[in-house]
Amino acid sequence: MTVPVQLLGISNAIVDVLAHVDEAFLEKIGVPRGSMTLIDEARAHEIYDMMGPATEMSGGSVANSVAGFAILGGSASYIGRVKDDQLGEIFVHDMRSLGVDIRTSPATDGAATARSHILIDPDGQRTMNTYLGACTELGVADVTEQSVGKPRVILLEGYLWDIPEGPALAAEAIRIGKANGSATALSLSDSYCVDRHRDAFAKVVQEDVDMIFADDEEVMALYEVQDFEGVLSAINGTNSLFAMTRSEKGSVIVQGDIKILQEATPIKQLIDTTGAGDAYAAAFLFGWASGKELEECARLGTHVATSVIQQMGARIDTNVLESYE
C-alpha cells in the first residue's frame, strides 16, 4: 500500500547561495535589508562576484516547506522547474533524498537553474537577490490532473506570480484541487511580493484558497494597514484559515470565530532567519494533515521555526522532532 500524498507544493525551485555580509555590503549593492529582489543573469554574476565565499543549499520558499513536511514524516510531491545542470541536480537530489516525488522533469534546454544569493548580516537577517532562470519557464502545461494528483493540501507561493504563466498555473492548480477535494493554501512569500501583486493576491485570498500563510508584514501589506489590529479587522468575517507568524511575538491563527495565539519560544542564538516562515508552514500543515487540533499545529510550527532560525540555511534539520515534547 502506498501512502497517499498529503502535500503537493508548486513553487519556484531555487538553489540558495548563502554568504555572511556586513551592512555596508548591502548599501554597496543598494538593496533594502530583508528584501527579496528579482535580478537578471548579468546582475546575478555581478552580485556573486562581489560576495565572499558562499555555501550552496537547496532552497525556495514553498520548496523548503515541502522538504520540511517530508522530513517531519509526511508524504509530499512537488512541481517546480530546474534545468538539468549541476545546481538542478542538487535541487532534485535534496528533494528526492527526503522521499519527495518530483513531478516535473529537469529541463533539457532554456535558462539555468535558479539561484538566490542570500546575504546574511550580523543580526541574522537575510537579504535575497534571486535570479529566477529556469523557474520563469514553468507553465500551465506542467500543472495537470496527473501531476497534481489528489493531495490533502496544495500549497502555492506568492512568488509564482513573478513568473509569466504563474497566475494561470496557480489558477489551474486551484481548479484541480477544488475538483478533487484537495485543500488549497497560499504562502504570501514576502511583503515586497505582496506589493507587486496585491490585487491578485487579495482576490485569491478572498475567493480561492482555504489557507493563507504569511508573516505580519505580508498581511499588513495585503490589506494596506499599519498594524496587526488592522489585519484582524480586515480578515474578520472571512472563512479562510490564516496562519500568521510574528517573529518574537509568536503566531496567530484565525479561522472564522476561532483565534489562537501561540507564543514564541525563547532562542539561544539567532543565526539566520532564512526559512522561518517556510518551516512554520511545513510543520503547521504536517500537523493539520495529521488531523491535529489547530493549537497543536501552531505549537509544532513554532517549534520547527524556532529550530531553523538557530542554524545556517532554510531547510530544517532531519532530527528536528527529537527535542519536541
Place this chain on the structure above:
Amino acid sequence: MTVPVQLLGISNAIVDVLAHVDEAFLEKIGVPRGSMTLIDEARAHEIYDMMGPATEMSGGSVANSVAGFAILGGSASYIGRVKDDQLGEIFVHDMRSLGVDIRTSPATDGAATARSHILIDPDGQRTMNTYLGACTELGVADVTEQSVGKPRVILLEGYLWDIPEGPALAAEAIRIGKANGSATALSLSDSYCVDRHRDAFAKVVQEDVDMIFADDEEVMALYEVQDFEGVLSAINGTNSLFAMTRSEKGSVIVQGDIKILQEATPIKQLIDTTGAGDAYAAAFLFGWASGKELEECARLGTHVATSVIQQMGARIDTNVLESYE
C-alpha cells in the same frame, strides 16, 4: 606596490558535498569510518543517490589551506583544475572572493569538476568519497616558472600522487621552488593516501621538501611505526620541519634539535572535523611566512584548527582571528 605572493598551493580542486549520516550508512556503503576513498563517476552517483540532503561548499585539502591563508591576511595563489561548469564556478568564486590568484583556467572540456561526498557522523568524524573528475587532468604543463612564480612557500598535498601526472608535476614544482628560493612543503593528506604512496612520500619527505604537515596517523603510516614515539625516533636527525597534529593531544613541531609541544584548546562542541589539519597548516604557514617564532606558529595553528572543528565545513570563518589573543 603589489604584495609578494607568500603561499602557492597546488592540489586537487574539489567541491565538498556534506551530509550528516549515521554509522549504519557507512556500513551500508562499505567504507572505513574516517577514510578518504577514491570513487569513479558511477559510484559517485550511487553514493549521492543514497545520501540525504546535502550542503555544497568549496573544499580540497590544500585548497582549504590556501583559502585559510588568504582569510588570515596572507597573499596566496593556487594551481588546480576545475571544469567550466557550475561547481567549477563555485570553486573559483570562493577562492577569488578571498583574493586568491588562481593560476589555472577552468577547463572547457574533459571531466566535470571534482566533488567529495563527505559523510559526517554523529561524533563529527568525516568519511570522504571523492570523485576526482577534472583534477585527474591537471598536468606538468600547468606547473611552469610563470604559474608558480616566486612564492615564499609552495604547498603540495599527498593527494596529488593519486592523479596520473601528479608525481611529475610535484617534482617540477619542487624544482622550480628550489631554483627560485621558495620553501617547499607537503601535506600528507591522509593515512590511506600514505599507504598508497609510502615509498614516494618517504623519498620526497627525506630529500625534497622543507616542511611536512601531517597528523599522527599519517606520520605513523609513513614510517610504519605503531606509536608516536616511533615517529620521533624516525625523524630524529632529519633537517626538515615537521608540524604534526594529534587531535586532543595537541600538536608537535620538530625541526632538527628543536621540539615544540603545543597543547590542544578545550572545545565547546565538536561539529565536524573536516579541514582541521588544513586549517592548522594555513595558520602555521601564515605565522611562518610572517616571520613568527615556531611556538607562535603552532599556537596560531591550534587556534584556527580549534575554530574549524566547531563549525560545519572545512573552510575557516572569515573572522577567525577576532577571538585570538
